Amino acid sequence: EKDGHDWFMRKEIHEQPHAVADSLLGRRTPEGLLHLDEMRLTDQELRSIDKIIIIACGTSFYAGMVAKYAIEHWTRTPCEVELASEFRYRDPILTPSTLVVAISQSGETADTLQAIRHARTQHSRVLAICNTNGSTIPRESDAVIYTHAGPEIGVASTKGFLTQLVACYLLALYLAQVKGTLYGDEIGNVLDQLHEMPDHIQRVLDGEQQVYDLAKEHTGSRSVLFLGRHAGYPVALEGALKLKELAYLHAEGFAAGELKHGPIALIEQDLPVLCVVPPQGRDQLREKMISGIQEVRARGARTICLVEDGDEAIAPYADVLIRLPKVPVLLQPLVAVVPLQLFACELATLMGHDVDQPRNLAKSVTVE
Ligand code: M6R
Numbered sequence: 001e002k003d004g005h006d007w008f009m010r011k012e013i014h015e016q017p018h019a020v021a022d023s024l025l026g027r028r029t030p031e032g033l034l035h036l037d038e039m040r041l042t043d044q045e046l047r048s049i050d051k052i053i054i055i056a057c058g059t060s061f062y063a064g065m066v067a068k069y070a071i072e073h074w075t076r077t078p079c080e081v082e083l084a085s086e087f088r089y090r091d092p093i094l095t096p097s098t099l100v101v102a103i104s105q106s107g108e109t110a111d112t113l114q115a116i117r118h119a120r121t122q123h124s125r126v127l128a129i130c131n132t133n134g135s136t137i138p139r140e141s142d143a144v145i146y147t148h149a150g151p152e153i154g155v156a157s158t159k160g161f162l163t164q165l166v167a168c169y170l171l172a173l174y175l176a177q178v179k180g181t182l183y184g185d186e187i188g189n190v191l192d193q194l195h196e197m198p199d200h201i202q203r204v205l206d207g208e209q210q211v212y213d214l215a216k217e218h219t220g221s222r223s224v225l226f227l228g229r230h231a232g233y234p235v236a237l238e239g240a241l242k243l244k245e246l247a248y249l250h251a252e253g254f255a256a257g258e259l260k261h262g263p264i265a266l267i268e269q270d271l272p273v274l275c276v277v278p279p280q281g282r283d284q285l286r287e288k289m290i291s292g293i294q295e296v297r298a299r300g301a302r303t304i305c306l307v308e309d310g311d312e313a314i315a316p317y318a319d320v321l322i323r324l325p326k327v328p329v330l331l332q333p334l335v336a337v338v339p340l341q342l343f344a345c346e347l348a349t350l351m352g353h354d355v356d357q358p359r360n361l362a363k364s365v366t367v368e
Helices: 008-014 016-024 043-047 058-075 084-090 110-121 159-179 184-206 208-217 232-247 256-261 283-298 333-350
Strands: 051-056 079-083 098-104 125-130 143-146 223-228 250-255 272-276 302-308 320-324
Touching (some): 016 159, 043 159, 058 098, 079 084, 098 110, 110 125, 159 333, 184 208, 184 333, 208 320, 223 256, 250 256, 272 283, 272 333, 320 333
Parallel strands (some): 051 098, 098 125, 125 143, 223 272
């Protein structure tokens, strides 16, 4: 049942190329238009949307953070992302022209469910991104985009996350198509790039031994930091969450630009800092990231940098370089998070923890 792997989580990490491909399947009409099966909201309804609020918890929340970059960039519609547990307690401004997007792998998370119920009382439209057919959240939503990850058994979400990202990109492109904020061939180009992602993810998986060796060197670490910018920031947060959940280690993710506003005080000799470097071509972002890496290294940190293949500028400041396939910045989370999943899975295994059933956690959290 684990296909020769020691943990469901490791199996599920390796299923990601497939899960991403399946989640992209059948989304294009013969005319080359993007088509979403259970969209159910009419083009007219979608055109009237003037604000999007994404609500989710945990890893799904980080998928929502990535979605915000894609939605605002491609559709020019304001988009907020909020933790489901905070949402309804602040009396959010919701109208019939607000689209609330609930992201939930299980479809049963109580915080997220209560948040959509609240949104519906305010007559907002609700769209669910969900991996579990017929679960409560999609049943109570106006529209659904199902991810096709297959059942996710490991408590730590992996293929659930990657397929949520795919669904978020598809939603953003679909809105851009309906609203006319992108041309057909621009949408086609991104879809082509998405279809290349399973191969890219496979290449990252093929390099897993490097990450396993790295994990071996860090079994004695007491704390690990993660840095990212733009779409790499939620990846940093997700890398940290995986380590907390599985290795019970203190781990924190930061937006790299925030370092100098406080967190840099945490840096001490040999502290591991994993840095998600934006791809080349986004040079403003990348250069700022590089200077952040220089800063922490000058203070003794051990810098482990995830960088695009062929990017040599980081090499002088990196103790370890993990190479990522060349992909656009908005899609980079699909490849950048994979080494972080492998790292947490391996480190927890080496520390003797139960990776599939971490202490104190449940797969779906059905209490608020
Ligand atoms: O089923 P959901 O996507 O609604 O679950 C949300 C979180 O509980 C979940 O992502 C949690 O953070 C995972 N254990 C992360 O690995």
